[in-house]
């Protein structure tokens with residue numbers, strides 16, 4: 001007989017497992033503590049839902065770092081193409097952007113989620129929202145619903161409880177203590193795809209917070225990427241910073257701070273910069289010189305002036321100035337709090353689960369999605385991993401019980 005399955009957590013990982021299981025006539029109930037499911041998925045669509053990436057598999061898989069090998073079979077089970085087909089089936093065609101990232105044509109997640117949920121209802125999935133999972137009592141799952149305790153005894157449970165970012169949307173890591181009590185090993189949750197604190201002067205902060213620093217190169221150790229990031233009240237954040245964030249975070253964990261180098265004029269060599277500066281030096285003020293000869297933005301000029309504000313430099317002669325423009329050193333103090341990050345590193349350790357994502361000391365329980373110990377940069381890698389993970393486990397269950 002087919003097992004009765006409880007999926008706890010209605011994010012993309014849980015909803016994909018629900019889709020495949022219910023399509024194969026398994027009886028599925030989705031529980032979520034929030035009044036509606038998929039809230040983080042909806043937020044992800046606010047700035048353009050980057051659902052996956054078009055990279056070839058071997059390149060794609062490397063983005064999962066030390067979990068790459070484990071995730072290879074997830075992509076084999078449900079590839080980027082499968083995800084695009086799934087979106088198409090739900091009425092949302094996708095396209096490949098200039099950077100290779102893949103988006104639904106509408107850019108949004110709401111139409112996709114709407115038709116995903118209506119498909120699930122059509123396939124007879126039951127939704128028990130406002131059900132907060134708080135632990136186990138013997139072989140029952142315990143939920144709190146409207147202050148009442150609800151006990152549920154499924155044949156199989158899939159937990160897809162997410163990471164710790166944006167806790168208002170439902171996933172806040174409250175599951176960690178419960179799992180630890182069961183001796184399930186958890187790697188410490190840490191911010192991923194996050195911004196970092198910088199000790200700006202008040203003058204710089206007031207003038208430039210909220211402004212982007214564009215067309216620059218950001219370097220950390222032997223890694224460097226071109227792009228832009230945002231100056232915030234407390235530091236820096238944005239796509240380019242997220243790309244390096246796992247390496248920067250580890251460096252801070254080791255040394256207490258991390259150093260990044262900004263190339264403020266990546267398209268010019270240092271000798272070309274010197275030549276341009278010389279043409280007007282010392283006729284113009286520092287600000288006008290940088291603006292006129294190099295067309296540096298106000299933020300970039302602000303960063304250079306910041307060195308004077310901080311009394312790190314008194315005079316700017318040409319060679320020194322050109323060097324700073326190509327090698328602007330910024331000290332990052334610590335990552336922003338996990339609550340405001342895009343995703344979470346750390347989570348349930350792979351040692352605690354078997355090759356089918358089943359908890360080793362609990363033969364009826366699977367764990368999937370962001371609550372596991374892996375991380376990846378932004379670029380569609382997060383959603384693809386969560387969704388492929390849900391699909392993989394669902395297919396394993398179907399194989400075992402059909």
Ligand SMILES: Cc1cc2nc3c(=O)[nH]c(=O)nc-3n(C[C@H](O)[C@H](O)[C@H](O)COP(=O)(O)OP(=O)(O)OC[C@H]3O[C@@H](n4cnc5c(N)ncnc54)[C@H](O)[C@@H]3O)c2cc1C
Pocket residue numbers: 008009010011012013014031032033034037038039040041043044045048049050051052131132133134160161162163165166169170171172173174175341342343368369370371379380381382383384386
């Ligand atoms: C601002 C932002 C933008 C993003 N943009 C992108 C993007 O463009 N591309 C991309 O690939 N990724 C993006 N992500 C990341 C992506 O949204 C997440 O990685 C993904 O949603 C994780 O899926 P999940 O199913 O594992 O967990 P979640 O989506 O977090 O879902 C977990 C669910 O579990 C429920 N839950 C938690 N605890 C309990 C409990 N105790 N009882 C009952 N229910 C519970 C929660 O309410 C929630 O519904 C973005 C994230 C953020 C914050």
